[in-house]
Every structure is written in C-alpha cells, then in structure tokens.
Amino acid sequence: MFLLVVALYFFLACLISWLVLFPAGRDTALDLLAKVESRLSRRAGAIARRGNDGVAALRQSSSTSLRGIAGFLRRHYLLALGGAAVICLPPLLALMASNKTMLGGYEVSVREMNGQVKDLLQGEQLVPPSAPPPLVFATQEVAQLRPMLASASRNWDLLNPAYAQRLLLVFKIMKEQHGYDMAILEGYRSPERQNMLAGMGSNVTNAAAFQSWHQYGLAADCAFLRDGKLVISEKDAWAMRGYRLYGEVAASVGMTWGGNWKMMDFGHTELRLPGVMKR
Numbered sequence: 001m002f003l004l005v006v007a008l009y010f011f012l013a014c015l016i017s018w019l020v021l022f023p024a025g026r027d028t029a030l031d032l033l034a035k036v037e038s039r040l041s042r043r044a045g046a047i048a049r050r051g052n053d054g055v056a057a058l059r060q061s062s063s064t065s066l067r068g069i070a071g072f073l074r075r076h077y078l079l080a081l082g083g084a085a086v087i088c089l090p091p092l093l094a095l096m097a098s099n100k101t102m103l104g105g106y107e108v109s110v111r112e113m114n115g116q117v118k119d120l121l122q123g124e125q126l127v128p129p130s131a132p133p134p135l136v137f138a139t140q141e142v143a144q145l146r147p148m149l150a151s152a153s154r155n156w157d158l159l160n161p162a163y164a165q166r167l168l169l170v171f172k173i174m175k176e177q178h179g180y181d182m183a184i185l186e187g188y189r190s191p192e193r194q195n196m197l198a199g200m201g202s203n204v205t206n207a208a209a210f211q212s213w214h215q216y217g218l219a220a221d222c223a224f225l226r227d228g229k230l231v232i233s234e235k236d237a238w239a240m241r242g243y244r245l246y247g248e249v250a251a252s253v254g255m256t257w258g259g260n261w262k263m264m265d266f267g268h269t270e271l272r273l274p275g276v277m278k279r
Helices: 001-023 023-050 051-074 077-097 117-119 140-145 159-177 191-198 237-252
Strands: 181-186 220-228 227-232 268-270
Touching: 159 181, 159 220, 159 237, 220 237, 227 237
Parallel strands: none
Antiparallel strands: 181 220, 220 227, 220 268
16 A cells, blocks of 8 residues: 555656646647537537437436446445455554654654754854953964954954854863864954955965855954964974864854865865855
8 A cells, every 4th residue: 555655646647747847748738628628619519409308317316326336336335344444444454563654764863963963953042252352363373374463353252153152162172172272363354454465475365355155254363272362374294183083073063164175274164155245
C-alpha cells in the first residue's frame, strides 16, 4: 500500500512538472480539455433537443441502474463485504502495527549540538570583554602594522547584534578552548574613514565607502593579546597559529574569514546578511 501511494505521488509529480515546464505538455492538456468540452457540449445539446422525454428516459435509466446495483449487493452481500475487507484491512493493520507518522529519514535528529552554539541559538546574550587601555593600540609597532588604528572605533554597541553575538562567541571559544585572548582592532567604520583608508592604497583596503561590511556593523578586525600587549604580525608563529584557529572557529558560527581571500586579511571576519549591501 505504501509503495502504491509513493508511485501515485511520483506519477502526479511528474505529470505536474510536465505541464508546468514543457509547453508541449500544456498544449496537449489544453487540446484534450477542448475535446472533452466539445463532446460534453454536443451531448448536452442532444439531451436538450430530446426535451422532457429525454430527461425522463435518463432518470429512468439512472433509477434502473441504482436498483440493479442494490439488487446485486443484496444477492451477493458476502462477496461485497469480503471485497471491502480485502481493500481496507491491509492499510488498517499497517497503521495499527506502527507508531511512526513519517519516513525514517525525517525523524528528529538526536545528534548532540555544540553546547556553546546551542546557547547562542537559544538566546544567551554574551557580554563584551573589558576594553584594553587605549595605549595598547597606540604603540609604535602597532602603528607600523595598522596606520591610524588609534582613532578606530572599537565600540561593540555599534556592531550589528547578530554579528556581535557571534564574534563574542568566537572570542569565548578562542579563550576557553585554545587559550587566546582577543581584542577588536576596529569594528564599525564610517563611510568617510573607509574612503580615507582606501585612498592610502590597496595594501590597506580596496573597498570604498559602503563597499565594506564595516559600514553596516557586520565586520571587525581582531588580533590577540599576549602579556598585555597587542600581537598583530603574521610573522609571529604564536599569532599565526591563533589566526588559523580563529578562521576555523569563525566559519563554524557562520562568519566569513578574511584569511581565505586572495588579499589575505587574517584578523578580519564578517557576517554577510542578505539584502544589506547593495552591490
């Protein structure tokens, strides 16, 4: 019975697809409908021309047929009951013997979810860490690697809430599982600042105003803190290991990592929400 239902569904799906996707199918169906309509019209016209006699004859014929069917059922009621049992009992027995209401492949998964991701999806609100002292971002070493970083915004409140929570979750995993403390170098970036950085050359950024997810609060550049100092350089083996881990963790919560780009930006992550950036 189940296979019959599946076969019938497959046939109907193919028929509907044929009618929707192929003009020849639609033309064939329309021609068939037109022929059926023409036959019905001719039959209705013939009945109308016969007048009341034809209607009476039709009623008499229908009444005779019903009486014949009733008589057959009375004479062969045991055969009729047996046929009804043969048709109805198998599906009833199948329903009674099984408590499943859907195909096995669609059963609820019992696979355990990462606890931290589960908490995030269930609405846990992570709190931003304490901001490092401003002098951490203004050292000579940092200025050589990231010009104008001292004036960058590191305000978590200016980030999109969905992105901010994912980034905080990444910070938490990096600390608890890998031992890396992290800090934002730059989060939200104004259009004016974006154009100014773009004017400094492609080694800084290729994106002009509103071509970067920074303008929408959906991107941030981050680095590591070691012994109270900011470590940005990829030449540092400890930092480079951290960037690789950072990229893996960021991807696991649905963010894009700049380390996979042709112009690699290891500290950059972004959350590409649909309908936000007009390209």
